[in-house]
Amino acid sequence: MTPPNPTRPVPTLDIQGLRITLPGTARPVLDGIDLTVAAGETVALVGESGSGKSITSRSALRLLPPGAVTEGSVNVAGDDVLTMNADRLRTVRAGTVAMVFQDPRASVNPLRRIGDFLTESVTLTKAMTPLEATARAGELLRAVGLDESVLRKYPGQVSGGMLQRVVIAAALMGDPALLLADEPTTALDVTSQAEVVALLAGLRARFGTGLLFVTHDLDLAAAISDRVYVMYAGRIAESGPAEALFVHPRHPYTAALLASTPRMDGSRGRLAAIERQSPDLRQELRGCAFAARCPLATEVCDRRVPLPVAAPGRPGHLAACHHSDRLEGSAVDAR
Numbered sequence: 001m002t003p004p005n006p007t008r009p010v011p012t013l014d015i016q017g018l019r020i021t022l023p024g025t026a027r028p029v030l031d032g033i034d035l036t037v038a039a040g041e042t043v044a045l046v047g048e049s050g051s052g053k054s055i056t057s058r059s060a061l062r063l064l065p066p067g068a069v070t071e072g073s074v075n076v077a078g079d080d081v082l083t084m085n086a087d088r089l090r091t092v093r094a095g096t097v098a099m100v101f102q103d104p105r106a107s108v109n110p111l112r113r114i115g116d117f118l119t120e121s122v123t124l125t126k127a128m129t130p131l132e133a134t135a136r137a138g139e140l141l142r143a144v145g146l147d148e149s150v151l152r153k154y155p156g157q158v159s160g161g162m163l164q165r166v167v168i169a170a171a172l173m174g175d176p177a178l179l180l181a182d183e184p185t186t187a188l189d190v191t192s193q194a195e196v197v198a199l200l201a202g203l204r205a206r207f208g209t210g211l212l213f214v215t216h217d218l219d220l221a222a223a224i225s226d227r228v229y230v231m232y233a234g235r236i237a238e239s240g241p242a243e244a245l246f247v248h249p250r251h252p253y254t255a256a257l258l259a260s261t262p263r264m265d266g267s268r269g270r271l272a273a274i275e276r277q278s279p280d281l282r283q284e285l286r287g288c289a290f291a292a293r294c295p296l297a298t299e300v301c302d303r304r305v306p307l308p309v310a311a312p313g314r315p316g317h318l319a320a321c322h323h324s325d326r327l328e329g330s331a332v333d334a335r
Contacts, residue, residue: 010078012178012210013037013060017072020055022065025281029055031234032072037178037210042201044213044221044242046257047231048278053214056231057180060097060212062089077177094125095174100181104163107170108155115151118170127174140169143206144199161192168199172207179204182214197224218261222246227316230254233279233289236308240317250311250319250327252294288322296323 018033030052037043045053058064059074062081073080076097081089101107108117118140119133128136138148144165155163164184171179181200185193201224204211215221221228221242228245230238230253238251249255259272276293279285288294291301300322308318 009039011036011075012039012041012077013212014075015056015059015072016075018056018059018074019071020059020064021069022281023067026284027234027279027281029234029281030059031285033234033236035229035236035239037212039177039210040204040208041227042204042211042213042225044215044225044228045231046215046218046221046228047237048216050278051231052234053216053231054182057182057212057214058099060178060180061093061099094121095127096176097178097180098171098174098176100164100167100171100179100184102183102186104160104167105155107167108163110155112154113151114153114155114158114166117155118151118166118173121170122173133173136173137169140172141166143172143203144169145195159192161188161195164188164192164196165199168196168203172203172209175207176209178210178212180212180214183216184213185215185217185220193220200224218246218257230257233285235289236318236320237290238317238319238321239308240311240314244311244314244317248311248314248317248327250317250324251290251321252296252323252327253290254319255327256293288320296321296326298323 013036015033015035018030019028020030021028033056035056045056047053060076060081070082074082076092081092115134115137118137119130122128122133123130137151141148141150146162146165150158150166185196188196197220200211203209213221213224225242227240228242229236230251232253237253238245238249245254246258249258256274260274262271274293279289287303288301288306291297294301306320306322308320309324311317311319
């Protein structure tokens with residue numbers, strides 16, 4: 001665990017050595033995750049389905065599966081949510097951290113007006129009076145590009161893109177220090193996706209909120225994030241500034257994800273694919289989790305778990321790979 005540095009501001013989110021084990025599994029679902037989000041910073045968490053992205057983000061709210069056993073720490077604004085009592089955790093969930101989920105229609109009650117949805121949490125916790133909450137809701141609706149008439153509507157009377165804007169406004173009602181966006185564009189059309197991504201970026205800049213953006217879409221991650229963490233089988237495979245990571249990948253998994261991303265200016269024909277499946281949670285891992293699918297794998301990859309190593313001249317760009325130096329100067333590196 002990295003010791004605190006009194007000369008640096010406290011990160012909005014600071015996950016250190018997070019290990020989560022679930023009943024009936026042969027290995028941890030998260031295995032030693034280190035991740036930080038500074039105030040006003042956007043960090044993307046990318047990877048295939050099942051890599052551990054969602055449970056990593058939800059750990060900031062201690063929303064963990066039943067029977068989960070945890071090690072390490074998840075500090076939000078300096079307080080460890082894994083060890084705090086129920087009253088303190090309720091306060092964190094009510095105001096310090098907010099979450100935007102994949103499907104906006106699953107987040108709202110279709111039988112209640114949108115105004116009630118927006119104001120309920122802050123009035124129940126007595127953080128605001130009903131009049132203050134309504135005024136705040138109107139302000140945030142304008143901030144997300146809607147008008148106050150939406151307050152009187154029911155969820156079924158607005159489009160999916162508009163409703164996702166409402167959910168984002170609801171997440172900002174308590175003025176959170178950290179916003180967790182768990183694939184918030186998955187249920188939207190392409191045009192609405194672009195609008196929501198631009199909206200999140202603008203709100204981050206306007207309110208100074210730290211943003212953890214969970215996605216499997218590398219292009220979205222590149223468009224919105226300052227830094228990126230690439231996850232595979234419950235571990236961080238690579239992390240670093242977005243531009244450096246996407247232009248100069250240092251892990252074969254990152255390179256494979258980039259190669260399999262469809263592009264308008266790319267070559268015609270069948271897209272590249274990563275052969276075989278990701279490891280089953282019932283399968284113990286002794287070495288590199290990606291070894292069975294990696295074209296660079298050697299005997300050491302099966303025997304020893306690789307530690308994160310910085311790229312030459314790029315101390316903030318880390319890759320957990322025994323052969324990351326072999327990607328330097330490659331065809332992928334020259335993209």
